[in-house]
Amino acid sequence: MKKILVLLVIAVIFSCSKDEDLTLTKTIDPDGSADVEVQDFMWKAMNFWYFWQSDVNDLADDRFMNTATGRAEYTAFLDAEDEPGAFFENKLKYIEDRFSKSYSDYRVLTNSLAGISKSNGLEFGLVRFQGSNDVFGYVRYIIPNSNAATADILRGDLFTGVDGQTLTLNNYKDLLLGENDTYTLNMADFVNGNVVPNNQEVVLTKEEALTENPIFISKSFEIGGENIGYIMYNQFTNEYDDDLYAAVEALKSAGITNLVMDLRYNPGGSVNTTRLLASMIYGTNTSEVFLRKRYNDKIQNQFTDSQLEVYFADKVNGKTINSLGLTKLYVLTTTGSASASELLINSLEPYLDIIQIGDVTTGKNEFSNTMVDDRDNSYLYTPSRTNKINPDNQWAILPLIGRNENAEGFSDFTSGLQPDILLKEDYSNLGILGNQNEPLLARAIQAITGQTGKRDFTVKHPIDILNDSKMLSPIKGKMIDDTVYDLEF
Incomplete structure (x- = not known):
């Protein structure tokens, strides 16, 4: 058995092909x-x-095959849109594709996927006022060591405007995520069921290269005779795999017998990190299938079934995994839980009893890979090959290139994964993250201990998300297929 790197994987794809159309379109x-x-x-x-690819007529292998007119037709087709982003959106995407995107600078995308961004550290959700085009925001959490961490703003705080302008459906993206590095939030209070401006202001400034450690909270509780571990994990970022395993090791040393994974604000990320986390939770049998990849037909046909299977892992960066070996897992979700978060749940379903608590997830069941103008590497972005990227073309695309099925062949959750216990967040009662009385965590603890008590989990003001800070960023709903670097053939 040997490990095959990306270049060799792609060589396998092309050298195995006998389809003349592939040669033409290449x-x-x-x-x-x-x-x-x-x-x-x-x-x-x-x-x-x-x-x-087979569902988009203009991407057909024979679309520009006519030897007499093909080049002219192809050139005219490419020239139909002056702006590359518009060309990608209008000419290349399938009508049902909600997630494929293009980016004018591949470095912004790759930094974001690594948890690095230009940000003030405010993570927020946005809600539309009922019957209005106006919007209000609520603070989900503050990234440590950020500009927002030094400001007078906390989880649960509300805001209705930026720089004196009321947030609306038409302007919130420009006001909150525009070119303005510094802006002033116009704050609000929750009074008798209404969001009411309070004339208070908070000034925030975006900083270059802010890095977020996705392991936001890791702790354990002893409640009702149960030792319960809790991890709030906010992005599947492979740069923090060692930190993730250290957190799991610490919980194992603390003797936990139950684990609550809080993925409510986790929009996705690395497939390989998802596999590693699943192995830490469940087990390290490297002959058990974690997922099966399904590409488009012309790629799928180049591989054997075993080449498309990804197995549980027994090591993290060379360090042997001492798994928790759990038989049940509690997962907290919202509509912002996407892609790799959903992959963790779906791929563990055949092996564990998963108790999902919260709201329906996003429904992102396809995976992506970053594509750049490195034609000798079949457009795959590889960090060691940045000097091979066409210097006259810094654009990147992040297209959906396949679906991940679990060991039972299931991948059909486009409408989201339904919770076993429905409990939406309440913007009038968000609670303190990591506190055992925070509503979603408290409900998980109740499910673990069986102690119903007198706690009332009625949601008086449920959050129906319009959008949020992470879904507005380049990492929105991304599941990055980086397992190719570690596949065995």
Whole structure:
């Protein structure tokens, strides 16, 4: 058995192919006088990798096959949109695709996926006022060591405007995520069931290269005779795999017999990190299937079944995993729990009793990979090859390239994963994260201990999310297929 790196994996794909159409679509070029270099890269990458390639007529292998007119038709097609982002959205995406995106600078995307961003450290949700186009925000949490961590603002605080402008459906993206590095939040109170401006202001400034450790909280409780571990994990970021395992090891040393994974604000990330976390929770049998990949037909047909299977892991960065060996897992979710968060739940379902508490998840069951203009590497972004990226084209695309099935072949959760215990967050009673009285965690503890008591879990003001800070960022709903770096053939 040997480990095959990305370059060799791609070599396998192309050397195995006997489809002449693949050769044509890989080699056809536009007229050199046209300014369509970015669009050419996008089309070729999408033609080969896109999960719905066969469903988009303009991505068909024979779309520009006519030897007499093909080059001219291809050039005209690429030149139909001046702006590459519009070309990607309007010409290449399948109508049902909610998540594939393009980015004018691949470095912004790759930094974001690594947990690095330009940010003031405020993580928030947005809610639409009923019967109105106006919007209000509520603070979910503050990233430690950020600008917001030094300001007078806390979880549960409300705001209705920015720089004196009321937040609306039309302006909230520009006001909160625009080019303005510094802005002033116009704060509000919750009074008799209403969100009411209070004339208080909080000034926040975005900082370059703010790094968020996704392990926000890790602790244990002894309640009702049960030793309960709790991890609030806010992004599947592979740069923090060692930290994640250290947190799990500490809980194991504390003797926990139950675990609550809080993924309510986790929009996804690394597939390999998801596999590692699942192995830490369940077990390290490397012959047990964690997931099976399903690509588009022309890629799928190049692999054997075993090559498409990803197994549980027994090591994290060379360190042997001492698994918790649990038979039951409690997971907290909201509508912001997406992609890799859903993958963890779905892929563990065949092996564990999963108790999902909270709200329905996003419903992101496809995985992506970062594509750049590195044609000798079949457009796959590889950190060690940044000097091979076309210096005249810094664009990146993050297309959906496949679906991950669990060991039982299930992947159909486009409408989201339904909770076993429905409990929406309440913006009038968010509670303190990590505190055993915080509503979602308290409900998990009740399910573990069986102690019903007199706690009332009625949600008086349920949060129906319009959008949130993470879903507005490049990491929105991303499940990045980085297991290719560690597959065995």
